[in-house]
Amino acid sequence: MQIEIxxxxxxxxxxxxxxSAIGIKPLGLGLLVVFALLPAFLKDEFILRLLxxxxxxxxxxxxxxxxxxxxxxxxxxxxxxxxxxxYTSGLLVVKLGWSPWLAMPAGAVMxxxxxxxxxxxxIRLGGIFAACMTWFVALAMMSAAGNWVELTNGHSGMTVPLxxxxxxxxxxxxVVLFMVLGIYILLTCIIKSHVGMAFRAIGQDTEAAASSGVxxxxxxxxxxxxxxxxxxxxxxxxxxFIGILTPLVMHTSHTVELLAIAYIGGRGTIWGPLVSAMxxxxxxxxxxxxxxxxxxxxxxxxxxxxxxxxxxxxxxWETAKAYIRNKRKSLTMA
Amino acid sequence: xxxPNHIALLQINGSSPVxxxxxxxxxxxxxxxxxxxVLVIAILRGGLYALMAVGLSLVFGVMNIPNFAHGELYxxxxxxxxxxxxxxxxxxxxxxxxxxxxxxxxxxxxEKGVFYPLRKRSKRQWVMxxxxxxxxxxxxxxxxxxxxxxxxxxxxTQYWQGRxxxxxxxxxxxxxxxxxLIAVAVITTFFFFMKKTQTGRAIRAVSQDETGxxxxxxxxxxxxxxxxxxxxxLAGIAxxxxxxxxxxxxxxxxxxxxxxxxxxxxxxxGNVGASIIGGxxxxxxxxxxxxxxxxxxxxxxxxxxxxxxxxxxxxxxxxVKGVKTALE
Numbered sequence: 001m002q003i004e005i006x007x008x009x010x011x012x013x014x015x016x017x018x019x020s021a022i023g024i025k026p027l028g029l030g031l032l033v034v035f036a037l038l039p040a041f042l043k044d045e046f047i048l049r050l051l052x053x054x055x056x057x058x059x060x061x062x063x064x065x066x067x068x069x070x071x072x073x074x075x076x077x078x079x080x081x082x083x084x085x086x087y088t089s090g091l092l093v094v095k096l097g098w099s100p101w102l103a104m105p106a107g108a109v110m111x112x113x114x115x116x117x118x119x120x121x122x123i124r125l126g127g128i129f130a131a132c133m134t135w136f137v138a139l140a141m142m143s144a145a146g147n148w149v150e151l152t153n154g155h156s157g158m159t160v161p162l163x164x165x166x167x168x169x170x171x172x173x174x175v176v177l178f179m180v181l182g183i184y185i186l187l188t189c190i191i192k193s194h195v196g197m198a199f200r201a202i203g204q205d206t207e208a209a210a211s212s213g214v215x216x217x218x219x220x221x222x223x224x225x226x227x228x229x230x231x232x233x234x235x236x237x238x239x240x241f242i243g244i245l246t247p248l249v250m251h252t253s254h255t256v257e258l259l260a261i262a263y264i265g266g267r268g269t270i271w272g273p274l275v276s277a278m279x280x281x282x283x284x285x286x287x288x289x290x291x292x293x294x295x296x297x298x299x300x301x302x303x304x305x306x307x308x309x310x311x312x313x314x315x316x317w318e319t320a321k322a323y324i325r326n327k328r329k330s331l332t333m334a
Numbered sequence: 335x336x337x338p339n340h341i342a343l344l345q346i347n348g349s350s351p352v353x354x355x356x357x358x359x360x361x362x363x364x365x366x367x368x369x370x371x372v373l374v375i376a377i378l379r380g381g382l383y384a385l386m387a388v389g390l391s392l393v394f395g396v397m398n399i400p401n402f403a404h405g406e407l408y409x410x411x412x413x414x415x416x417x418x419x420x421x422x423x424x425x426x427x428x429x430x431x432x433x434x435x436x437x438x439x440x441x442x443x444x445e446k447g448v449f450y451p452l453r454k455r456s457k458r459q460w461v462m463x464x465x466x467x468x469x470x471x472x473x474x475x476x477x478x479x480x481x482x483x484x485x486x487x488x489x490x491t492q493y494w495q496g497r498x499x500x501x502x503x504x505x506x507x508x509x510x511x512x513x514x515l516i517a518v519a520v521i522t523t524f525f526f527f528m529k530k531t532q533t534g535r536a537i538r539a540v541s542q543d544e545t546g547x548x549x550x551x552x553x554x555x556x557x558x559x560x561x562x563x564x565x566x567x568l569a570g571i572a573x574x575x576x577x578x579x580x581x582x583x584x585x586x587x588x589x590x591x592x593x594x595x596x597x598x599x600x601x602x603x604g605n606v607g608a609s610i611i612g613g614x615x616x617x618x619x620x621x622x623x624x625x626x627x628x629x630x631x632x633x634x635x636x637x638x639x640x641x642x643x644x645x646x647x648x649x650x651x652x653x654v655k656g657v658k659t660a661l662e
Binding site: 072074121122125127128129131132133135136137139140143144146147252256259260263292293295296298299300301302303306307308310 | 400448451452455459461462463465466467469470471472473474476477478480481588592595596599603630631632633634637638640641644645648
C-alpha cells in the first residue's frame with residue numbers, strides 16, 4: 001500500500017518537475033485550466049474580446065521583454081514588427097489568396113527577416129543608439145505603409161478576411177490561448193537553456209560576457225530575431241482577428257503601451273509581462289470613463305514603478321511569497 | 335519650376351518687386367533658381383530643427399538623459415503662445431518670449447520633481463531609466479493638455495502679415511522668415527551664453543566631467559536644473575514660433591520629437607554645436623524629398639539616408655571619441 005502511494009507520489013512529482021521545467025508551476029496550471037474553461041461560462045462577447053486582446057498584448061509584452069529584460073536593449077520600434085507581420089499576413093490573403101492559417105506564419109517569417117537584418121546592422125551597437133535606430137526604422141515603415149497606396153491602401157486602411165466565419169469570439173480565444181501557451185513554453189525553454197544564460201550575461205555586462213567567451217553579437221541578433229518573429233506572429237493573428245489594418249498599427253504609442261506593460265510587470269521574467277497585461281488591459285478598459293485621467297495614471301504609474309519599484313509585479317509577488325514564508329517559519333519555530 | 339517671366343529679385347509684403355530680366359529658355363538658370371528655392375526652404379526649416387535639436391543634445395550632453403518628452407515641451411510652448419496671443423492679446427514677440435519663459439519654468443519644475451529624486455535614489459542604468467521616465471512624463475503631459483484644452487486644434491492664422499519672395503517664384507510667408515530669424519537670434523544668444531559667461535562655462539564643465547566640476551565648486555543640482563530648463567525654453571520658443579504653421583494640439587509633439595532625434599543621432603549625441611549643422615542637413619534632406627518625391631515620403635527617404643550614414647559612421651557625423659556618445 002505504501003509502495004503504491006509512494007509510486008503515485010513519485011509519478012506526480014515527475015509530472016510537476018517536467019511541467020515546471022517548461023515553466024508551468026501549479027498556480028499557472030490552475031490558471032490555465034480556468035482560462036481554458038472560460039468560454040463555456042462566459043457568454044458576454046465584449047469581455048471575451050477584451051480577454052483575447054489582453055492575451056494578445058500579453059504575448060507581445062513577453063516578446064518585448066525577451067529583448068528589453070534579458071539583453072537590455074529596448075526595441076523601441078516593436079510596433080513596426082507587429083505591423084509588418086499584420087500587413088504581410090493580410091496582403092498574402094487579400095492579394096494572393098492564401099489561407100489565413102498559412103499567412104500568419106508567413107507574416108512571422110517576414111518580421112523575423114526584418115528583425116534579423118536590423119539586428120545585424122544596429123543591435124550589435126546596443127544602448128540608446130539601438131533603441132533610436134529601431135525607432136527610426138519603425139517610423140520609416142509606418143510612413144512607407146501609409147504612402148505605398150497601391151500595395152496597402154494607404155491611410156484608409158485595408159480590410160482583411162477573418163479566420164473564422166462565425167461572429168462568436170470563442171474560436172479566437174482558443175487560438176490566442178494556444179499561441180500564448182506555446183510562446184510561453186518556447187520562451188521559458190530558451191531562457192532555461194544555456195542560450196538564456198548567455199542572454200542574461202550579455203544583459204548584465206556585455207564586456208564581461210565577451211571575455212567569458214560569449215559571442216555577444218550572435219546572441220543579441222538571435223534574441224532580437226526571435227522577439228521580432230513572435231511579434232510578427234501576433235501581428236498575423238491581429239490582422240485576421242480585427243479585420244481592418246491601418247498604418248497606425250505601427251505607431252510609437254503602441255510600443256510605449258507594450259513597454260509600460262512589460263516594465264510594470266517586471267523586467268527579466270517571462271510571466272511578469274503576461275500577468276501585467278492580463279491585469280492592465282481590462283483595468284484600462286474599465287476605467288475608460290475617466291478618459292484622460294486613466295492615461296495620466298498610467299504614465300504616473302510607469303514613472304513611479306521606474307523610480308521606486310523597478311521589479312514591478314514580479315517583485316510584488318516575490319515579496320509576498322517571502323513574507324508568507326517568513327510567517328510560516330516563525331509560526332513553526334515558535 | 336520657376337516661371338521665367340516672374341522671377342522677382344526681392345518682394346516684401348506684396349510691394350512692387352524688382353524683377354530680374356529673365357533669360358528665356360536658359361536651363362542652367364532655371365536649375366539654379368530651383369536649387370535656390372530648395373536651399374531657402376531647407377534653411378528656413380532647418381533653423382527650427384536646429385533649435386529643437388540643440389536643446390535635446392544639451393540635455394543629453396550635460397545630464398545624460400535621452401529626453402523623449404522634448405516634443406511635449408514644444409507643445410507647451412505652442413499652447414502658451416496661443417493663449418498669450420489670442421486671449422491676452424499681447425503681440426507676437428512677447429507671446430513667443432512668454433512661451434519661452436513659461437517653458438523654462440516648466441523645465442525647472444520637471445527637473446526638480448522627477449529627475450532630482452531619481453538622481454538621489456540610484457544611478458544604475460541611468461540612461462535607460464531616464465528614457466523610460468521621460469516616456470512616462472510625455473504621456474502625462476500629453477494627457478494633461480488633452481484634459482485642459484481638448485483635442486481640437488488651437489491655431490492662429492498668422493503672426494506677421496505678408497510674404498517674401500527672394501529671387502524665386504515661391505512666396506514664403508513672413509511668419510516662417512521671422513521664425514527663422516528668431517531661431518537664429520536665440521541660438522546665437524545661447525552660444526554666447528555658453529562660451530562667454532561663467533554659468534555657461536560651468537554647464538560645459540559639468541558636461542565634460544561631473545566629478546571634476548563639483549571638485550571646483552560647481553553646484554551640480556543648480557546646473558542640472560538650469561540645463562533642463564534651458565532646453566525646455568528652446569523647445570518652447572520653437573513651438574511658439576511655428577504656431578501659425580503648426581497649430582497646437584495635444585499630440586503635436588511626436589513629429590518635432592523624432593525630427594530632433596534624427597538630428598541628434600545624425601551628428602552624434604551630446605554634440606551641441608554640430609546640432610545646428612545637423613538641423614540644416616535634415617532640413618535639406620526633407621526639402622529635397624518634398625520637392626522631388628512628394629510630401630508623404632519625407633520620412634522614409636530622409637530616414638533611409640540617415641540610417642545609411644549611421645551604418646558607416648555610427649558615432650554620428652561629428653561624433654568625437656571620448657565624449658559621451660549614443661553608444662553608452
